[in-house]
Amino acid sequence: MYEQLKLDNQLCFRLYTAARMIAGAYNPYFEQLGITYPQYLVLLVLWEKDQQPVNDIAKRLLLETNTVTPLLQRMEKAGLVRRVKGEVDTRQRIVCLTPQAIAMREQAKEIPAKLGNEIGKYVSMQELQAMIPALDKLIEGLQQTNK
């Protein structure tokens, strides 16, 4: 009767838990670098393309600006980024990597492979890869719905 309300039947709980578990597995590596998982995501975005306004970073990570702003402020305090006033559009704040954060890329380079090894002990890469299209469709769809 309440079959649907059983925890074991809920895909969402698994996604929620898996995300936390992976973040936990990343943590030892991030600790060495003095960053957090969301800060790592910001670095990924900026390593791909430096000097982006807050909004572009937020959109890329599918986060709200009121999440990203404080995140960037903490990263600035930690010496990872600078936030300079936009010249074309003065409302914007352009986020730039510091030399320290640029150098950090070399350290971080090995992390995904290490995580991959860790996770690969438990799940085959094939199974993991197979999840990606479904996740992308889910994200794409709900992202529209939620706004």
Add this chain to the structure above:
Amino acid sequence: MYEQLKLDNQLCFRLYTAARMIAGAYNPYFEQLGITYPQYLVLLVLWEKDQQPVNDIAKRLLLETNTVTPLLQRMEKAGLVRRVKGEVDTRQRIVCLTPQAIAMREQAKEIPAKLGNEIGKYVSMQELQAMIPALDKLIEGLQQTNK
């Protein structure tokens, strides 16, 4: 060279985002009930079996007690649970559903199906079901590693 550090190549980012998106999709329903997603998870656990100590709930949700305790305190303040001293082991706090929370089960019954419809617009149930074994293996594996 830094191919591994591209956001698009990261499974973890997708899990993290998908979990947030689904939570967002749940929110309209939870708002009506005056609960949050983690509180809903606690209710799922207690609807299955009432009167559990804090530790059992935490273990079931794979959360730390220092996450669950404040969660339960908020739920107690909201009139959803009572936390009574354990009689056998006085260190324990047995968490009990209030009549209000028991009644809420009827309201909540429809939620998973509604979410299923929502998500089903974008991803087939088959694809979603197919992810479950991989997620379970991943969670099981990392859960051990992370402690």
Add this chain to the structure above:
DNA sequence: ATCATTTATATCGCACACGACTGAAATCGA
């Protein structure tokens, strides 16, 4: 029986996440 260890819960501090809202700058429309 008594002391050391373990266990159950809790507190504290910090870092997200997000809804609601604000202020200032850019843009749009008549």
Add this chain to the structure above:
DNA sequence: TCGATTTCAGTCGTGTGCGATATAAATGAT
């Protein structure tokens, strides 16, 4: 051109998550 609207970034309040730590009760060892 000039007032209305939109956009960008930000603040504030609330609710998680979790590492570190505290406290009291239960358990184990001698």
